[in-house]
Amino acid sequence: MKSDGKKHLLVVDDEPVILQILKAVFEEEPWKLTLVGAGIEAKRIIEQEHVDLLLTDKNLPDVNGMELLRIAKQKEPLTEVIILTGYGSLETALAAIELDAFDYVLKPLNNVFDIRKKVRQAFAKQDVSLENRRLIAALREKNGALEAALEETRALQAELIQSEKLAGIGTLAAGIAHEISSPLFGIMGLAEAIADEQDLPLAQSYAREIVEYCRTVRDIVVELSSYSRAATNEYLTTVELSRVVLDAIRLVERSGDTSGVNFETNLEPDLHVHARTNELQQVFVNLVKNATESVREGAPAGSGVVRVSAGRTGNHVWITVSDNGAGIEADKQKLIFDPFYTTKAPGKGTGLGLNIVYRIVTKYRGAIHVESAPGKGATFDLRFPIER
Numbered sequence: 364m365k366s367d368g369k370k371h372l373l374v375v376d377d378e379p380v381i382l383q384i385l386k387a388v389f390e391e392e393p394w395k396l397t398l399v400g401a402g403i404e405a406k407r408i409i410e411q412e413h414v415d416l417l418l419t420d421k422n423l424p425d426v427n428g429m430e431l432l433r434i435a436k437q438k439e440p441l442t443e444v445i446i447l448t449g450y451g452s453l454e455t456a457l458a459a460i461e462l463d464a465f466d467y468v469l470k471p472l473n474n475v476f477d478i479r480k481k482v483r484q485a486f487a488k489q490d491v492s493l494e495n496r497r498l499i500a501a502l503r504e505k506n507g508a509l510e511a512a513l514e515e516t517r518a519l520q521a522e523l524i525q526s527e528k529l530a531g532i533g534t535l536a537a538g539i540a541h542e543i544s545s546p547l548f549g550i551m552g553l554a555e556a557i558a559d560e561q562d563l564p565l566a567q568s569y570a571r572e573i574v575e576y577c578r579t580v581r582d583i584v585v586e587l588s589s590y591s592r593a594a595t596n597e598y599l600t601t602v603e604l605s606r607v608v609l610d611a612i613r614l615v616e617r618s619g620d621t622s623g624v625n626f627e628t629n630l631e632p633d634l635h636v637h638a639r640t641n642e643l644q645q646v647f648v649n650l651v652k653n654a655t656e657s658v659r660e661g662a663p664a665g666s667g668v669v670r671v672s673a674g675r676t677g678n679h680v681w682i683t684v685s686d687n688g689a690g691i692e693a694d695k696q697k698l699i700f701d702p703f704y705t706t707k708a709p710g711k712g713t714g715l716g717l718n719i720v721y722r723i724v725t726k727y728r729g730a731i732h733v734e735s736a737p738g739k740g741a742t743f744d745l746r747f748p749i750e751r
């Protein structure tokens with residue numbers, strides 16, 4: 364379509380009478396009308412101007428109508444063409460349709476209204492084609508924008524995965540530091556005691572405990588180096604629960620201020636979990652340490668109790684670690700296993716303890732739940748499947 368919005372109709376015929384008639388037919392229409400009598404002139408217009416519809420005689424003495432059709436379609440495939448032809452050339456007219464002409468009109472022109480109707484139909488068809496072309500272009504553009512957005516999302520995702528990995532390494536490193544700090548405190552306390560100890564056998568027993576703590580630290584480091592091989596079970600053993608629990612309590616007593624806190628245990632003998640000893644110890648050290656911290660904060664002085672019980676039901680071993688400390692509000696209970704969630708003063712807690720606990724417990728197909736209410740203390744319930 365022309366930029367002024369009018370359709371351009373080019374009529375070509377070497378018979379002046381026909382041009383005369385067609386001029387009368389189209390004059391009143393809201394189209395730009397060009398009438399020419401020679402093929403060569405029509406060719407020039409097609410090549411230099413924009414033509415929406417070519418209505419041409421098939422048999423022109425110079426450039427033939429079929430050639431004009433070809434040129435017009437080549438320049439703009441959406442140009443519509445209607446061929447004027449005598450009765451004798453009906454077959455050629457059909458061939459023109461094959462060549463993508465819109466229609467043909469037979470001469471002599473008996474029904475001029477029919478010609479006008481055909482031209483209008485051709486324009487209507489062209490409008491539909493133009494609209495389709497516009498829609499396809501818009502779709503392509505949208506598609507391009509979508510592809511760009513997709514590409515951007517992919518890049519972002521890759522970035523996210525990378526930062527997740529980094530965060531994972533950070534969590535791991537912080538976790539290691541957290542786990543090493545407990546035995547380290549024990550070692551420090553014992554070393555200080557040895558420095559002042561005159562009683563040699565007692566100093567020797569402290570030294571042996573230091574060796575035990577060092578083993579714990581070494582195990583943690585070994586575990587770090589085997590982190591990527593977590594699926595293998597080379598360090599798995601059958602762990603005696605009561606021993607691990609008692610060790611954990613001892614470790615907590617040693618590494619912090621537990622004055623005024625009473626530790627109680629009620630542990631069925633011969634309970635076993637198939638796991639790494641060191642990891643189970645991490646679980647109970649963290650639970651007992653949290654309980655102790657909560658009791659020291661929330662229970663009246665001297666009345667604090669941290670109780671660890673364990674037993675067996677069906678094919679499960681269960682353990683509860685309970686305290687009568689400050690307790691946990693209901694809406695906070697689902698957060699406490701998240702890494703870095705802590706309510707402790709800055710520098711006092713990393714918020715990694717329970718996250719480590721959770722990861723170890725679930726790794727051994729166990730489960731952990733908390734039951735608590737503010738001022739009512741907290742109970743952590745754990746269960747592990749008994750291996751057959």
Ligand SMILES: Nc1ncnc2c1ncn2[C@@H]1O[C@H](COP(=O)(O)OP(=O)(O)OP(=O)(O)O)[C@@H](O)[C@H]1O
Nearest residue numbers: 653654657690699705706712713714715716717741
């Ligand atoms: N027995 C408990 N009683 C009350 N609140 C608890 C208890 N155990 C955990 N919490 C709450 O859960 C939070 C997270 O515990 P978690 O062991 O993961 O980290 P943390 O104890 O704060 O820090 P860290 O373990 O490094 O010392 C604690 O800050 C505390 O608010």
Ligand SMILES: [Mg+2]
Nearest residue numbers: 649653716717
């Ligand atoms: Mg903790």
